[in-house]
Amino acid sequence: MFKFATSKTKPYFYKNSIKPLQRNLFNIVFLTIFLTLGITKTYPQDLPPKSNPIPAKNQVDSTKIELTDLTKVIDSTKKDSLKPKKSFLDGKIKRKAVDYEKLDQKKKLITLYNQAEVYYQDIELKSGIIVIDYQKDEVYAGRIKDSTGKYSQRPVFKQGANVVEPDSIRFNFKTKKALVWNSRSQQGEMNIKAAITKKENDSVYFMKGARFTTSKDIDNPEYYFQTNRVKLVPGKKVVVGLTNMVIADVPTPIALPFAFFPMTDKARSGLIMPTYNDSNTRGFSLQNGGYYFALSDNYDLAILGDYYTNGSYGIRFESSYAKRYKFLGNINVRFENLIQSERGYPDYSRANNYNIQWTHSKDGKSNPNSRFSASVNLGSSKFFRQSLNQVNVGSTLNNTLSSSISYSKTFNSVPQVNLSLTATHSQNTNTEQINMTLPTLQMSVDRIFPFAPKDGIKKGFFKNINLQYNLRGENRIATTDSLFFKSEMFRDAKLGFQHSIPLSTNFKVFKYFSASTSVNYNEVWYFKTIQKEYQATTNQVIDKEVAGFDAFRTYSFSAGLGTTIYGTFNFGEKKKIQAIRHVMRPNVSYSYTPSFEKYYDTYDPDGSGTMRKDYTRFEGGIFGAPGKNMSNNVGFSLSNTFEAKVTEKDSTKTEPKKVMLLNNLNFSTSYDITADSLRWAPMRVSGGTQLFKQKMNVNFAATLDPYAINNSGQRINTWNIDNGGSLFRMTSANMTLNYSFSSMDGKESNKKNEQGKRNGGREDDLFGTNTDLSDRRQSQFDQDDDEEKPVSEFFKYELPWDMTLAYSITYSNARREQEITGNSVMISMNTDLTPKWKIGVSTGYDFVQKGVTFTQFRFERDLLSWRMDFNWVPFGDNAYWGFFIGIKSGVLSDIKWDRRSLPDRTLR
Template sequence: MTVSNTEPNLQNNSIVALHTYRHYLTIFLTLLLSCSTMLHAQDIPPKTQTNIPRTTVDDTLNVGIDSLTPPLNEVVVDTVKTDTILPPKEMLTDIVEYYGEDYVYLNRKENKVYMYNKAYIIYGDMRIDAGLIILDYNKNEVYAKGIDSAGFYSQRPVFVQANNRVEPDSIRYNFDSEKALVFNSRTEQNGFNVIAEVTKKVNDSVVYLRNVKFTTSKNIDDPEYYFYTRKAKFVPKKKIVTGLTNMYIADVPTPVGLPFAYFPLTEDRSSGFIIPTFGENSNRGFFFQNGGYYFAINDYLDLSLLGDYYTNGSYGLRAESVYAARYKFRGSVSIRYESLVNSERGFPDFSESNIYNIRWTHTQDAKSSPSSRFSASVNLGSSTYFTQSINQTNNASSLVNTLSSSVSYSKTFEGEPQVNLSLAATHQQNTQTQAINMSLPNANLSVSRIFPFAPKDGVKKGIIQNINFQYDLTAENRITTFDSLFFKPEMFNSAQIGAQHSIPITTNFKVLKYLSASMGTNYRETWVLKTIRRDFDQDLNDGAGGVVEDTIPGFDSYRTYNFNTSLGTTLYGTFNFNKENKIQALRHVVRPSISYNINPGFERYYDDYTIPETADEAANMDRIVQYSRFENTLFGAPGRVYSSNIGFGISNTLEAKIRDRDTMAAEPKKIILLNNLNFTSAYNLAGDSLRFSPVRFTGGVPIVPRLDFNFSGTLDPYALDNNNNRIDIFNINNGGSLFRLTDANLSINYSFSSSDFEGSGQDLDRVENETFRNGGRPDDLFGETSDIYNGNIYDEDEDEDVDKTDIDWYNYSIPWDMRVAYTISYANNQRQNTISSQSLMFSTNLELSPRWQVGVSSGYDFKNKGVTLTQFRFQRDLESWQFSFNWTPIGRNINTSWYFYIGIKSSVLSDIKYDKRREADRNL
C-alpha cells in the first residue's frame, strides 16, 4: 500500500486513492531471478594464452527473406491471450484530506489512521469535523466522536454533506455504501430542529430516525416544547413522516397527540389548507372562522381564500392575494364580503345586511420605467363595513370617517416641449353621510412652458424674454351618488362630463433690483355635454306655479379670461448678541407680497325667467331671476359679476443661533423659533360693500424635535347686526376690537420615547399598520390591530445574536414610548363664542421585561364629556411561542370586545394555536 506520508507526527496529509503493488513486485523479482540462471559471466583470458585460434563455421541454414513474410491474404493470429484476471477495485475513488491538531497517527498493523483534537476529514462532498476521527481502511469506514475530558464532552462531530448538516454525539460512515449511523444527532431543516437518538442515513434522499424530537425552539439542548415520536422517516428538504406523535411542553407530555404526523419541509411556498378557528357567539351561534385554502400559484403570485360560517346563517368570504416582480412592481388585493344575520327570523329585532370591502395597493419601482408610472391605492366598500364587520381587526378603523381611492397612470413624452399625460380614477366616500364622489376617469394633458422670445444662449433677461405660455387640458367624468345606489345603473344618471382647456401666459422681471414682479393672463375654454334650462310653469302646484328645470343634452361651451400681476420681495433682519450669551443671534425673514386680479363679468352666458306677481305674495311686481345654463355642470358657471381685487400677504420666519452644548463645535446650532406665520387678505375694488376679506392666519412653532405646535384662525374686520349678519361697518367703529376672531384651531402632536434620553431618537409611526391602510392615522392613537389570521406580533427571524437570557436585571433599562395629540377648535362667526371640539388622545407602550410588553391607547372628548376609543394591549414573547391579549372596553359604535391568542411563532407550525375572541354587541 502506498501512502503519501507515513510519518506519524505529520499533521496534514493528502492520500491518493490507495492501491497495493505487491503482485507487481513479486513478478519483477521472479523475472530477475530467471534471467540470472540463463546468463553466463564473461571470463577474462589468462595472460599466458597469447593467441586464440580462430574457428570458422559456415552457416548451412539458408533462409530467404521472403520466406519470413506471410502472404498478403493470410491473417496472422496473435497467440498472446487476454488476461482474464480483473484488477482489484479501488477502495477509495477520490482524494481524502485529513487533519489533526495534536497528532495524525498511521497504524500499519491495524491499517487505520487516527486524528486527534480539532480533526477533520474531507472526502468528495462529505466533511466530518470532530475531536477524534478514526479512518479504517479495512472496512473502508470512518468513525468520529467528541473528546470526553473530566466529564465534559466537547468537540462534538459535525457531519456535512452537500447542504445537509448534522451535529451528533458520534458517527460511523461507510465510503462504499455512503451510509451513516449517527447517535444523538442534531440538525436543522427549514426552520425545524430535529433531535434524534439514533439516525440511519440510507442515502442522500432517505434518513430513518428513532426516538426523535421536533421543535422550532432555538434552544436545541433544552427546548421549551417539542413533538416526540419513536420512529420517523426523514426526506431532506421535502418532508418528515412519523408514527405516533405527542406534544411535550417543558418536558411534560400533553394530551395533544396524533397517530401519525406529516411535516412539510419544502423551501418554496406550497399550497395547502388553512385550519379554521372554532368557537361560539351569543348572537350567531357556533362558528368556524378564517378557514380556507392557500394557493402558491408561482414565485410571483399567491392567493388565499378564507371563509367564516355561523350556524344562524351568517357567513363571510375573503380573497387575498399578494404579487411582486423584483425591480418592477409589487402589490396586494383584498376582497371581503359578509352576509350578517342578527337574531332569529320572526323576532322583532331580526335583520339581515350585506357588507363588503375592496382594497388594492400597487406600487411601481421608479427604475423600471422612468418615463411612465402606474400606481393604485383603493379602499372602497360599504360605509358600515368597519362598524358592523365581524372581523376583529377593524376596531380602530371604525374611527375613520372617509374612504378614498386612487388609480393613476402617467406618461412623459420627452422632447422640446415636454408633454405629460396622466389618467386617473378617484373615489371619496363619507362613512357618516354615505355620500360618494367618483371621478371615473379623469385625464390631464400638459405641455411644458415655451419661451418664444428666449435668446439662443438660454439666459433670459427682461419682461419680453421671460414671456412664456403653456397648455393644459383637464377632462373628467364625475359621478355623485350614495352608498345604497353604488354599482347600480341609477348611479350614472347624475354623471357630469366635461373638459377644460387652459392657456396661461406669464412673465416675470425685476423692479428696482430687489422687487420680483410677475404678470399674466389666463384663457380658459370649457366644454360640457349637457346643460340646463329653467322656466316658470304657472300650472304647477295646483295653479300656484313653480320653477321647472330641464336637462338639455348636447355639446356646449363657454370661454373666460382674466388678468393678474404680483409684486414681492424678501427682507432679512439680523440681531447679533454677545458670543458669550446662549442666544448668539436672531434672524427674522419677512416675505411681503401684493397682487392684483381682474375677472371680467360674462353676462352673455346667463338667461332669465320671470316669476309673475301672482306667484310671489311678497313681491309687488313681476320678479326676474337670472341663471346660467352651465350651472350644476362639472366646472360650474362663469362669473357674472366683474371683480377687481387687491391681495395682501406676508410670511414670517424667525430663526436663532444658540451656543452648542458641545464645546468642540466650531459653529453655533441653528433652530427655528417661528415657522411660516402667514397672513392673507384681499380688497375688492369693484365691490359696493364688505370690500375687505377676512384675514386668514396660519403658523407653527417647533418647540422641540417631534413636537408640532400648529395653529390657524380667521379675523373678520366687519361687525354683526342684531341678527348676526355681517354689515358694512368695521367692528372697531361698532364699539369692538379691530378684528373679530370668528374661528380658530390649535393642534399639538408630540411623540417621544426612552431612546430620546439615550441620544438615539427613532420614528415611532407605523406607516404599514392596518388602520393607516384604511385611511386612519399612521400611529397607534386609534389603537393597534391584531392580525387574526396568524396572530403574529413578533418576528420569527429576529436577531439570533442577542441572548435574551443574558440580561443584567438590576440595571435593566425599561424601553417605552408615548404619543400625545391635543386638538381644540373655536367658533364665533355668529357670536356663539364656543368651543366646537376639544379632545386629547394618547398612546403608550412599555416593555416591562425583555419579553413583556404592555400598551394602552385612549383619549378624552372634552366637548362631549366622554372617553374615546380605549384599547389595552398585553403581549408576551415566549421564545418559540407568542401570547397576545387585546381588550377594547370603550369605543364609538363598539362595545366591549377582546381577542386572545397564543401560538407558535414559526410559520411552519402557525396552525398550532389557540385564539378566542368576543365580538362587540352591535345592538347596544
C-alpha cells in the same frame, strides 16, 4: 391521516406560509463526502503485489532493424493497451489537525485529532476527531473531551448551504449505509434532532427518538414534538408514528397517532383550520377556516370563510403577487352576510357588507418613463363597524374611504409631454355619499420659452416669457351606497374637458423685488347642459337636461410683487441667546377676471312673466361655470420665520447652535376693488413650530374679521372698532399639538399601524392597534422578532417606553357665541416591564362632552417560539376582550388558543 399544510400568507409575498420539511438532513449530504473515499484500496508506501502477473513474450531485438522494416516500426505515441485504474478521488483532499495526524498501516487507519478538518471539493468536515478506516471502508467523526472532561468539538459537516451538526457519525461508503447519533438539522422553519438516524439507501431514511420544534435552541427547546418512529423520503415526505407534544420537558395530552409532513422548499396548498368562537347575538361559529392555494412562485390565493349558527356567514379572498424588479401587490376581497336576532322578532335585521382592498406598486427602475400604482379601499360604508373579522376602531371612527389607481407616461420629446390616467374614489361612511372619477385624463406639455436664447441665461421680461398647455378631462360620478354600480350611477355621470394655456413671465424690479405676471386662457367642453323652465302643473322651476356638445371660454390676468427682508437682533456673543434672525417675505398680488354675461340667460321663476332671473346653462358643471360678475382683487400676504443663535454648552465648539423658534407665521387677506361693501376679506393668521428637539409639533390658526355683525349675526359694512369692539373680531381659532417621545435616547421609533391606515384609520395607535382576527400571530407592539437582543442578568432599571400625545382645541365666535366647540386630548403609551413583558394603553378625554374617549389596554408576553397577548376595550360601543396564545411560526400556526368576546354590533 393528519396533513399539515400551508397557512394563509401575510403582507409580503408568502405570508408566513407553511414551508414543510426539506431534504436537508445530514445523512443526505454527508453521503457526498465519503462516497468516493473507499472505492479503491489505499497503500501508503509499497506498491501492491500483482495477483495475476503478465507472462513475458518473445520480442524482437530492437537493435537489429533492417531498412525494409523501417515502415513497420511501432509508433511510440500509441496508448498502452492496459487501461489504468480510475483515480480514487476526483479532486485533492486537504486535511489538517492541531495535535496530530496519525497513520496506522497495520490497522489501516488515518486519524486526525483536535480541530480536525477535511476539505474535498465543496465539502467541509470539522470535528474533534476524524478516523478513516480504509480496510473496513468506514469513516468515523466524533467529539473529544476537553481539559474539564466535557465533550466538545461536535462534528460539523457543510456542503454549500447545508449544515449538519451531530454528536458522531459512522459511514460505510461501500454499502452506502450510515448511522448518525444525535443529528441536528434545520428543515425550513422546523429544527429536528434525532437520537439515531439510519440511512437505508439514497431515498429512504429512518429516525429514532426524534424531536421536531421551531425553537431556536434545539438542545433545550421550550417545546417540541416527540416521536420514536420516523420515515423520511427526501424531497417528498416525512411520515411519523405516535407523536406527543412536550412543553418545558413535560408531556401533554396533545398527541397524534400518526402524521404526514409534505416536504418541499416552496409553499404548498392545504387546509387552513378554523377557530371556534361564540357570540351573544349570532350563536356559535367557526371562523377563518378555508384553503390555501400555492399557485406559483409569483402569486398565491387564500380562501377563508366564517359561519355562525344563526345563519350569518362571511367569505374572503386574499392574494399576494410579486415579480422581482418589476412589481408587487396584494388583493383582499371580503363579503359578509350578517343577521341580527332571529326571523320573526322585532329586532331582526339583515345586512350585506363588502370591502375591496388592492395595493400595487411598480419598481421605478423597470421603466422610468412609465408608472402604474394602485391604492384601493372601497366597500360598504358600514363594513368596519359591523364586520365579523375586524376590530379596528381607527377605521370605525374614520368617516372617509378613498382609492386611487393611476397610470402615467412621459414622452421624451421636445418639448416633453406627460400623460396620465387616474381613477379616484372618495366615500363618506356617515352620509354614504360616493364621488368617483372614471377616469381623469391629464396631459401637459412642458414649458416653452419662445424668446429665450438657445444658449445663455434667461434674463429679463421677454426672455422669461413662457407658455404651457394643459388638458384635463373627467368623467365624474356622484352616487350613494344603495346605487353603487347600478344603472342610475352611470346615467347621472358628468363628462367634461378643460383646456388651459397659461402665459407667464418673471423679472426683477429695482434689483430687490421679484415680479411675475401671467395671462391664463381656459376653454371648457361639456356634453350636458341645463335649461331652466317654469312648470305650471307643479308650480315650480325644473332643470331640463340638454344633451349635446357646448363650450365656454374665459381668460384672466394676474400679477405679483414680492421680496425678502432679513433682520438680525444681536444680543452679544457672551449671552445665552446671541442673536435672533427674522426673515420676512411680503407679497402683493393682483388678479382680474372680466364678466362673461354672454353665457347667461333668464327664466321666469313664478310664471307671472313680471320677474326674470339670470342663470347660465353651464351651472353644475364639473369645471364650474363662467362668472357673471367682474372680479378685481388685490391680495396681501406676509410670511415670517424666526431663528435663534444659542451658545453651545460644549465649550469645545466654536460656532453657536441654531434653534428654530417659529417655522412659519403667516398673515393673509385681500381687498375687492369692485365690491360696493365689505371689501376687505377676513385676515387669516397661521403658524407652526417644533419644540423639544423637533419632537413636539405645534400648529395654530385664527380668522380675524375687521367688520362688525348685527343682532342677527350677519356681517355689516361697519368696522368692528367703530362698533365698540376691538380692531379685529376673532371668528374662529384652533390649535393642535402632537408630541412623540420615548426612552430611546433620540432614536426614532418604527411604530406603525400599517393595516389600520390601509383600512382608513390612523397610522399611529392613538385609536388603538388594528386587530385582524384571521391571524393573531403578529405582535401588537413595535418590535423586530428576528433581531437578537442581548438580555443582561439584571433588567435595565430605566424601563423602555414610548408615548404619543395629541391635543386639539377649537374656538368659534362667528356670531358672538364665544364657544369652545372642541377640546380633547388623546394619549398612547407602551412600555416593557421586563425583556419579555410588554404593556400598552390608548385613551383620551373630551373636555366638551366630558367623557373618556376610546380606551384600549394591551398586554403581551414573548414566550420565545410562542406569543401570548391580551387585548381589552373595557367600555363603549366597541367594548371587547381577546386572549391569544400560539406558536409564532407559520408551520404550526394552527396550534393556538384564541378566545375573544366580539362587540355586539347592531345592524342599522
